[in-house]
Each structure stands twice: as C-alpha cells, then as structure tokens.
Amino acid sequence: MTYCIGIRLNAGLVFLSDSRTNAGIDSISTFRKMIVYEKPGDRFMCLLSAGNLSISQSVREILQVEKIPGPEGEDPITLWNAKSMFDVARVLGAAVRRVYAQDGPALKQNGIDFIASFILGGQIGGEGMRMFLVYSAGNFIEATRETCFFQVGESKYGKPILDRMLTPTTPLDVAAKAALVSMDSTLKSNLSVGLPLDLLVYRAGELAADQVVCIDEQNPYFQMIHSTWGQRLREVFDGIDDPRWDGGDATHPLISRSERYEPMKKIASPGDRVI
Amino acid sequence: MTYCIGIRLNAGLVFLSDSRTNAGIDSISTFRKMIVYEKPGDRFMCLLSAGNLSISQSVREILQVEKIPGPEGEDPITLWNAKSMFDVARVLGAAVRRVYAQDGPALKQNGIDFIASFILGGQIGGEGMRMFLVYSAGNFIEATRETCFFQVGESKYGKPILDRMLTPTTPLDVAAKAALVSMDSTLKSNLSVGLPLDLLVYRAGELAADQVVCIDEQNPYFQMIHSTWGQRLREVFDGIDDPRWDGGDATHPLISRSERYEPMKKIASPGDRVI
Numbered sequence: 209m210t211y212c213i214g215i216r217l218n219a220g221l222v223f224l225s226d227s228r229t230n231a232g233i234d235s236i237s238t239f240r241k242m243i244v245y246e247k248p249g250d251r252f253m254c255l256l257s258a259g260n261l262s263i264s265q266s267v268r269e270i271l272q273v274e275k276i277p278g279p280e281g282e283d284p285i286t287l288w289n290a291k292s293m294f295d296v297a298r299v300l301g302a303a304v305r306r307v308y309a310q311d312g313p314a315l316k317q318n319g320i321d322f323i324a325s326f327i328l329g330g331q332i333g334g335e336g337m338r339m340f341l342v343y344s345a346g347n348f349i350e351a352t353r354e355t356c357f358f359q360v361g362e363s364k365y366g367k368p369i370l371d372r373m374l375t376p377t378t379p380l381d382v383a384a385k386a387a388l389v390s391m392d393s394t395l396k397s398n399l400s401v402g403l404p405l406d407l408l409v410y411r412a413g414e415l416a417a418d419q420v421v422c423i424d425e426q427n428p429y430f431q432m433i434h435s436t437w438g439q440r441l442r443e444v445f446d447g448i449d450d451p452r453w454d455g456g457d458a459t460h461p462l463i464s465r466s467e468r469y470e471p472m473k474k475i476a477s478p479g480d481r482v483i
Numbered sequence: 484m485t486y487c488i489g490i491r492l493n494a495g496l497v498f499l500s501d502s503r504t505n506a507g508i509d510s511i512s513t514f515r516k517m518i519v520y521e522k523p524g525d526r527f528m529c530l531l532s533a534g535n536l537s538i539s540q541s542v543r544e545i546l547q548v549e550k551i552p553g554p555e556g557e558d559p560i561t562l563w564n565a566k567s568m569f570d571v572a573r574v575l576g577a578a579v580r581r582v583y584a585q586d587g588p589a590l591k592q593n594g595i596d597f598i599a600s601f602i603l604g605g606q607i608g609g610e611g612m613r614m615f616l617v618y619s620a621g622n623f624i625e626a627t628r629e630t631c632f633f634q635v636g637e638s639k640y641g642k643p644i645l646d647r648m649l650t651p652t653t654p655l656d657v658a659a660k661a662a663l664v665s666m667d668s669t670l671k672s673n674l675s676v677g678l679p680l681d682l683l684v685y686r687a688g689e690l691a692a693d694q695v696v697c698i699d700e701q702n703p704y705f706q707m708i709h710s711t712w713g714q715r716l717r718e719v720f721d722g723i724d725d726p727r728w729d730g731g732d733a734t735h736p737l738i739s740r741s742e743r744y745e746p747m748k749k750i751a752s753p754g755d756r757v758i
Contacts (some may be wrong), residue, residue: 364639368668372713373720381725389720393643407737419728421737429726429737436723438647444715445648445664450656451704453694462682462696462704 209400210361212241212256213370213387214327216339216351219380220418221329221410223254224387226361226395228402229261242406243268245287248416251332253287253296254408258360259324259344260315266307267300267324274303293330293338294350300328301346308346325360330410337412365397366390380409388423388433405430484675485636487516487531488645488662489602491614491626494655495693496604496685498529499662501636501670503677504536517681518543520562523691526607528562528571529683533635534599534619535590541582542575542599549578568605568613569625575603576621583621600635605685612687640672641665655684663698663708680705 209230215222225241239261245253255271257264275284276299283289290296304324312322322344329339329351339351341358351358356376359367366389373386384407394401405423423430451462484505490497500516514536520528530546532539550559551574558564565571579599587597597619604614604626614626616633626633631651634642641664648661659682669676680698698705726737 364672365643367672368640369716369720371672372716379725384726385723386720388726389723397639397642397646419737421728423737427737429724433723437719440719440722441644441647441716444712444719445644445661447715448660448664448708448711449704450654451659451663453696462694462698462702 209398210241210258211363211366211391211394211398211401212258212327212360213357213366213390214254214256214329214339214341214351214359215357215370215374215378215383215387216329216337216376217356217374217378217380217383218376218412219378220412220414221254221331221337221339221408222380222383222387223256223327223329223406223408223410224384224391225256225406226391226401227404227406228400230400233400236400236402238402238404239265240406242408244408244417244420245330246416247288250415251288251330252410252415252417253293253328253330253332254410254417255300256327256360257324258326260320260322263307263311263322263324264326266311267303267326270303270306271300274299274306276302291332292335293328293332293340296330296332297328297340297342297348297350300326300340300342301348304342304344304346308344327358327360331413331415333415337410362394362398362401366394369393380411384409385433388430389437392430392434392437484673485516485533486638486641486666486669486673486676487533487602487635488632488641488665489529489531489604489614489616489626489634490632490645490649490653490658490662491604491612491651492631492649492653492655492658493651493687494653495687495689496529496606496612496614496683497655497658497662498531498602498604498681498683498685499659499666500531500681501666501676502679502681503675505675508675511675511677513677513679514540515681517683519683519692519695520605521691522563525690526563526605527685527690527692528568528603528605528607529685529692530575531602531635532599533601535595535597538579538582538586538597538599539601541586542578542601545578545581546575549574549581551577565607567610568603568607568615571605571607572603572615572617572623572625575601575615575617576623579617579619579621583619602633602635606688606690608690612685637669637673637676641669644668655686659684660708663705664712667705667709667712 212225229239230236278285326342331337340348342348407421409419411418487500504514505511553560601617606612615623617623682696684694686693
C-alpha cells in the first residue's frame, strides 16, 4: 500500500510519503512516491502518488510531456508554462486520462481496477500556494482553509492526529512533526506502509523547496518521535481516571447498572431468569 | 457503519459497541449491536455484530433456535446446551450460513454483497473464557494471548491505541478505558459511528455480566475522556521537539539537505538548473 500526506498552511506546504509498495503481502518493494518539479524562482511543484504502481509511474512519465489546449492563439499548457496550479492540476488530470485510455481496457479485462490518486501542491510565480487531490478519473478537488490537508493510501490510522493538530495557522515545523507522528502510527498498524520516508517542506513564496529529507531507520528525529510518542501516550492514558461503576464519590462515574442501568435486550432460554 | 470491540483478558472480557447504522449518508438510524445471552451460574455469552443490518438481525433471531448435530446419540447442540464456546461459535456459524442460504441469492441478484461479521465472547461452566471473530462465511478465528482483541466495522481509526495499550494482563477497567478512548477517536473521524454506546464488562468465572452500561452524550465519564484525551494529546504533541534541520546543537536533528541529503529525482525542463 502507501501513505502520503500533503498539508497546505499559511506558512507553506508540507509533503510526506512512505516508500513501500506491495503486490500481495509476499511481494514487497521500495519505490519513492514523491517527485519534485522545480524551476527555482519561477515555480515549485510536488507530486505524491498512491494506487497501482504501473499507473502512477506511467502518469509521472507522461506528465512531463502532457499538454492541454491553451487559450485561443496561445501555446498548449504544460507543467512548465502553466500560469496557475489549477492548470497544472488539469494537465495532471489529462495525463491520468491518457494512461486510462492506454491501459484501462486491458486492466479491466484482467479484473484489475484502475486505481490511482495524487496529491499535487505547489506555487507558480505570484499566485498563492495551492494543493489538489487528483482522482483516478482525472477530476480533482482543492484544499481550503477548512480542510487544509489531504491523504492518499492508508489514511485512516493516521487521520485522528492530523484532525486534532492541523489548522492553516500551524507553523511548518509543527505540521512536519504532526505528519511524522501520523506516519509513525500508520507504520505501526499497516505492514504495507514502510520506511524510508520522503519529507519536503516548502516556505510560502520561495519558489524552491526549503527542506528535503529522506528519513530511514537511523534518523535520530524520527527515532525520537517513534519512542517518545508511544511512551507519552501511555503516560497520558495512565493519567486518565479508570471508570468508576458507582455513582458514589467518583468525579466521573459511569452510569452504574444498579442505579441507572438502561437494560439491553437479554435473551434466555424459557424458564431461565432474565436479569 | 459500525464500530465494535471485544477484548479477552486474563481478568475477564470487555465488549463495546456503537449504535449507528446507515443506508447511505442520508439515512441514519440507531440500532443496538450488542446482545447478551445469559443463564446466570451456567453460561454468559455476548454477541457484537457489524455489516448489513438485515443480515445481522436475521442471524441474531435465528441463533436462538439454531441447532447443529451433537455427538452420536446425543441431542443437537444449541446456544443453551453447548458445552463449550467453540460449539457456540459453530452454532453461530450455522446461523450465518442459514441466513446466507435464505437471502444470499436475492441479495446477489440486487448487487448487494453478503457482508456480516460478529464478535462472540463468553464462558460456559468450568471452561475458560473464549472469544471468536465470526465471518460472513460462518468460519471463525479465536482470540489468543498474542492477539487479545477483535474489532468489527470501522476498525482503523481506533486500532493504534488498542495496539499500544492492551495485553492479556491489562486490568478490566483499564481495558474498558482503552476501548472508550478508541471509540472516541473513531466517533471523531467517522460520522457513521455514533452514540449511544453499549459497554459490558465480564469478570472471569462469574458466569453473568458484571457491568452493563449504556453511554450517551450525558455520560460524565465519557464526556471526561472525550475532552481530556484530546487536550492531553495536544500537550504531549507540543512537548515533543519540533524538527531541527541542521545537524548543529539539536538533540534530535533531521538529516539536513545540505549535509546528508539523499537526492530525490527532480525533473526540470531542458536548460533549467536541476538542484
């Protein structure tokens, strides 16, 4: 499987991806899922991909030469001359549809769904930073103030922490930390998500990546998060009162059966006492 | 959807279920998913169900009268005369298969998958407590020392906390707390899981439920968990160092790009500088 996170903050963008792919549980490989398209001073774009690897690799390859019609009398729009990230998302959508046209029917014949999804974020010239989630059909949605991050792949294990920690005003480093904690929980729960990780931080307006890091087992910061987070979580958990079953002196009692029990349906064989 | 947890500990059993069902996001209802079969002093059994509600309701109904062949010359085995929980799981499997035989073909004609899963736990006479996860095909697996809990329904959001907190030696009240924290995270992330909750705690050897509680929005203990857990999580998160991008004086630096950067593939249009 895969787990990728893209976050759009006021201060910039954060991207994090794992690198495990699997064709069945007995065929595990390492493929990087992050790719950076950059023309420093002009445009910065980062693409994260999930789904069928043959599809996402083809899309990445085609994306470099994909064109969509430009305005009347102008050149076609590509990754490198697009004037807005919205147009880049359209170019990416066109690349996805081209791969679908090429491979979709044969995949279908073999009972394989055409599954791929992409997080595309970046900034072009004076436009604000934008981030898109592009689906298998080439359609897409954009991150907003209310929903400032996207996930693709195995998203559920690591979503609660992002829901709790991220808002558009979150600083970049804090968001990077949240992404790594989210990834750590996912690595723990799903074997098909694996190291190394690619982490990229982009600062608003810089038009070039700020920090790009490949994180493996030896990375001291990720090791620290891995050990500290679990331990502190345990401490917090232990610090919360256990349930109290009586309404007596407990600060936070559960409703006790004897006092305020709302009965559940109980079934006993005829003649047995139903409590 | 649904979220149910069953935990088998040395000290006893813990069961927790939500009560939301939905047929599409615009058709939400409340149905209890926990049912207790109990003959105090003789046997205690608790069943949690997930999947298609029409299937799980039919299974619960049929289970009361389902029979499987007994040993040569003896009565058929039912819920109420089975001598082991393993046999009760077989009876439940037979009930699932009976519903499949009745409704499966018509469901298939309508393009509806036969989806149902059950957590069955309990104790009969002098046998040890046992817990089973029963699938749509009527087959089942049993909880062991290494895997002491089962989840059905929306299991992913709430799994990391159970993975971290539960072992067979966990006390009952602590396990109930872990189940409620896990449920709280799931409620926050999936609208199709909802209150009220049914929580049941069974103490080893008692052959009758110890605590049975229906938890709604007003429950003070669950309210406390809901507010405290999020707040403490935030404190722990804030207490972990933000990443440091230089190898300098930071205790836990990330590998900085300038010093130990393993380059990712970058693509630029011809003539552009590739960093």
